[in-house]
Amino acid sequence: MTPLERLLQEAIPTRPDPAPPQPHTYQQYWTPQEQDTHWRQLAEALGTTNIPRPTPPGHRAAA
Template sequence: MSPLERLLLEAVPTRPDPAPPRGPWSEEQQNEHWAQLCEAVGTPGAPRPARPEPAAA
């Protein structure tokens, strides 16, 4: 078998199917992700930052 024939027999990689579209994360998913981030950086149990209240007009 020639080198060209061996090359032609190799599997050609293909692009994977795109991930299904995802909506906004639930509060539970956000909390779980925050806990994983805190664990990864060595600050388990750190409180999640809160969004500031919108200023009254």
């Protein structure tokens, strides 16, 4: 096998696929259920289970 043949058999490195885009808001990181669970765990850890979960800016609570 000639050096050229060996060279042609080598794997050619390719650029990896681009990474998926990052979420722009925290709602895209966690589902509402995950957010509720996290808030409950945080409130329990702080001993403030009677404080309601805050609503995100720009969102209104359902009436």
